[in-house]
Amino acid sequence: MNRPLPQYVNRDLSWIEFNRRVLQEAQDGTNPLLERAKFLSIVSSNLDEFMSVRMAGIQAQMKAGYTKKDFTGYTPAGLWKRLIKRTSDMVHDQYKTFREVMRSLAKEGICFRDLSELNATQTKAVDDYFYDIVFPVLTPMAVDQSRPFPLLHTKELYLAVLLDKDDMPPDDEPFFAIVQVPSILQRFVAVPVRNGSKKMEFVLLEELIERHINTLFNGYTPIAVHPFRLTRNADLTLNEEGAEDLLEEIEKELRRRRWGIPVRVEYDKGMHPYALQLLKEELELDDNMFEIDGPLDLSFLMRFAGSLPGYDALRYERIEPVYPKEFEHSDDMFAVLRQQDVLCYHPYESFEAVNDFVTDAAHDPDVLAIKMTLYRVSGQSALVQALAMAAEAGKQVTVVVELKARFDEERNIAWARQLEKAGCHVVYGLVGLKTHAKILLVVRREQQMLRRYVHVGTGNYNDNTAKLYTDVGLFTSHPVIGADASALFNEITGYSSPYEWKAFGVAPTDLMDKLFGLIDREKAHAAEGKPARIVAKMNSLSNQEMIDKLYEASQAGVQIELIVRGVCCLRPGVPGRSENIRVVSIVDRFLEHSRIMIFHNGGDEEVYLSSADWMTRNLTRRIELLCPVFDPNLRKVMRNIIEMNLQDNVKSSELTPNGTYLRQKDESQPLRSQFAAKDIARWKNYR
Template sequence: MSKQIMSHYVNRDLSWIEFNRRVLREAQDATTPLLERAKFLAIVSSNLDEFISVRGAGVQSQMKAGLTKKDFTGYTPVGLWKRLIKRNSQMVTEQYRTFREVVRGMAKEGIVFRSVDELNATQTTAMERYFHDIIFPVLTPMAVDQSRPFPLVHTKELYMSVLLRKEEDAPEEEPYFAIIQIPSILPRHIPLPVRSGTKRTEFVLMEDLIEKYIDTLFKGYTPYAVHPFRITRNSDLTLNEEGAEDLLEEIEKEIRRRRWGMTVRLEVDKDIDPYALAVLKDELEISDNIVEIDGPLDLSFLMKFAVTLPNYENLRYERMEPVYPREFDETDDMFEVLRERDVLMYHPYESFEAVTDFLVQSAYDPEVLAIKMTLYRVSGQSELVQALVKAAESGKQVTVVVELKARFDEERNIAWARQLEKAGCHVVYGLIGLKTHAKILLVVRRELDGLRRYVHVGTGNYNDSTAKLYTDIGLFTSHPVIGEDASALFNEMTGYSSPYDWRAFGVAPTSLKDKLFALIDREKEHAIAGRPARIIAKMNSLSNQEMIDKLYSASQAGVKIDLIVRGVCCLRPGVEGLSDNIRVISIVDRYLEHSRMTLFANGGDEEVYLSSADWMTRNLNRRIELMCPVFDGYLRRTVRNILFMNLEDNVKAHELQSTGVYQRVTNELAPMRSQFEAKRISRWKSH
């Protein structure tokens, strides 16, 4: 039998599954603190929910449309769907095996999940009272019969299917069917009373408690089969932006339509009654991707459980307090500092409060004339938004480009947009057909020598909450060339403007890809000429075929390429004659690796860039993205140090093999865990 030729590319969706498997490995790692292992299990579930509701739904839509064409990695929609279901099923089985291991470990530490049948008399009395006083009033049993059609089942919410009989019913008669939504407004894990003085903490799950007292909801009927289930619907927005008179209203309508999206996954208890399963399949119109779960459905509840559980600090990562950037630490005038030098911040090791403080100072400074900013994902209680409101109310020109299409944050962004408009800000919802993903803040200030522009560009969102959980880079500068480009970028986003000849920036979708290609080709020319030629690039995902081919070409010319790609990577490294000079690693650790930065050796005259963009087709072609150079030599060395620190990680790094499989990096060197090493800021900040 002839050997199958391996594609030059790894499939994007299969690569994503490998990423989620690396997250699962952190939950499986015995050296990870127990409550952190529980959090990683929650992240695996949340990741999978989003993947199924968007990427999985997309593949299903292609199948329903009858598409049979192979993608550039060699998969048809049907072939890919079968592979996705199989790999996801394997991962879920592994996830729940790990869950049981973590639960056993927590029990040894005194954190116990009890079955309702194991409760003592005191606990039983307390839980019966809790059910009748707190849970029962919130529950709504929904019967399904000729007069009551099957109700709307919300995506990613937990339900219970209930089969019932009357005493007089013959055994062969069809049972009565009903469903109950588990109220997500109440805690999923309910604390149990324990003896005073004991060091144990015990819980029962709400669905187990509801099942225990389910008969109180159906007087005159006998429930005989009660099983949890959960569905995932197609949650991708399908907007007709061209025909929308009001984009905000159109997105609000689309969010409501999500409730009725196609069912793409059904999760059920492994022991579910066959009749109940048949009803669910028929009513929810789903025939495959039915996942039988051996344990509690939807482990994402473990995140809140692990975060809110008091005490047990020995079962968590050591607390890490971000330090305030030393450049701003002893001044009340951030403008004075930035007139003298650029400042680079590395989050979460350095505090995001400096960004908030800068905007607050700008809002109150009488010499500031205008503030312009992009907002993609904003936290629930954003001081940044309040500062923008204050600036507008004090008469400053405030322009905010709010991206309403930030997936799953649409409703929050709509609320912020309305608040900003009410305060007098000019709110722009981006350009038709493009998401505004660039992270940039521009402040125009009147000074003795004329107007000066102060700019902050970042790799992460202006979100003080995620800035504590993600690794990101932010640059403050008053460099005039960057300031001019920043003004031109906002003019393009808010008004009519001919294509601009960018002096510093690379901007998608017009020039970023071409600029990156030119920089890669320049390294190729240096390599051919025998000059220093190297590329080190860090990003979240790499899936654009043209970009991959460009990197393959550079590798074949002798350019040494190191890629630090957290998630999806469709490039296949280490293939003889194709990608011999390319190495790909992924780091999954305590913080979500989110920064995008690139170093080009440039024949010995190194250049360094920060960017909002991953090297994906959507980022390069369908989003407003920004890549900004770091001009200051001191800060270039700082970025270089961070990149090399990542490349030397031999504790939490995995290396992508030519087979598409990731293997943990191991070597004889001293252990190097880049995220923990980064806490020692003096090591990576250049001198």
């Protein structure tokens, strides 16, 4: 007799499935070779974050003796064991794929060599590089009674070195030392091209250091040298209510992050047992030790694949974002927006439109105020420069900078200080809540009145990720949206009574209630025998109440189609519970990042864009935004984008009731949504 399927898929096990779909892209022989190498890099970077945050949290629960099951039925200890097994299997497959990709790259003339394979000229060149560039940066760290085990930084590469001495008694333990592989230098070292060869050849930096390890330990004989790498708990623990200055408190926590509790060690296959045992004892780790058959930390492949000149045939065809046609033939963006709303779909349409919007506002003498949220910003942000310029011109500039954006804290602190120096009012949001909403408000004086212009987006105000992520952004001068935007900033920056939103849904106060109301309306239509449909696209779905609400809607007869790139705890296609729910995931060249919701509403369709995934943190612990699209033409554009995703049969995988994903393939009529979207007329065909 078959056991009934559990109601929910565990969040962390679902994440493992997502990272496997990323690995599938590295394994997919139809992808260009250098792009496959990049996907291997992404698998490693994803796993680093998973270990330092999610696994670290489970580890902390176990150490605290927490044994309660989560809503998916797992105790921390039971989940930990399953995750260790599945991540181990995934890493094994990742390195098997790495070897396949490297063999294929070698056939194309891109080779990583063992140092013993180099000819005399090449050997001299890399030796000179070691003595001139690498050696001066290295610091050997001995471990003995007078020199305790050093602080190992998270996600840095180290060499564990065992040493012998001529006068040592044979039964004495070897000397132990650690050498950090300098992250300031590239992991891959180019060697001179052989005579008559067109091949590009490289050696790994850690192997070059190992070759010359004796130069760091005069009088000692190296017995064994093995790379290893530590991952620490990277989650910040902030006392926001007790902090006098949130910025200073976060700076302190960032310094503490270096001392986070060890979570994982990766080590070279065949590592000397003595060195391995010493690491286990010092770091107090046992079951999260990964033996790696290949170079540790494949994240270096991202830079490597992007740095090779002349291999465009091994990369995706370049996509040049086009400037939105609505703005293309006008020097006055505000005049355009008085006539119509404008929707931008990145990366196919250029983020320069957002930069220009703020820059124009900074220069415009009739603009009185600019207000915006910043969550993740690029290193050279034109937006930040424009905001500073506007403040220096005497405009009221208010910027809500989220200092707690994970792993971007230091960059955001630097931007906050720069903006404050320029005269901007910088706000760090509300205590206990991350400000994740993406909104920009410009207040302009026009003919004895004020008009508000708003940009609302699904993605960060970051021109780098706008080239790598799919996101939508809405420009509008709709007065209802403008009024809600002003009210939202008043709530974030000052004291304000609860506001009755005319258009927005705002977390944590009423976003979930608004979504529940929209779902219940579809249920009511289904009960009346009318067509009822919900289509929603997001990054993750893990909130139990939301999943239960969707189950209710499915049981009422509502047809539900979900495009969820990453974690999905909902189990679709289960008779009597979720047979009317379909879940697909698209993993391809660009990271699917947009959040779009469509409710059929008895034929009077409503379309929304949002900053929020349907996760507990987004719905209850963050300031998030759900914004309607009023323009019927733009609603059609959004529907076209969503339908194109749903019809993808090349890079789309469907979630099965048992929690696994099956790739949707149709060789006869293939549709790859991310490539089809290059034809902008295909989805922007409302005229």
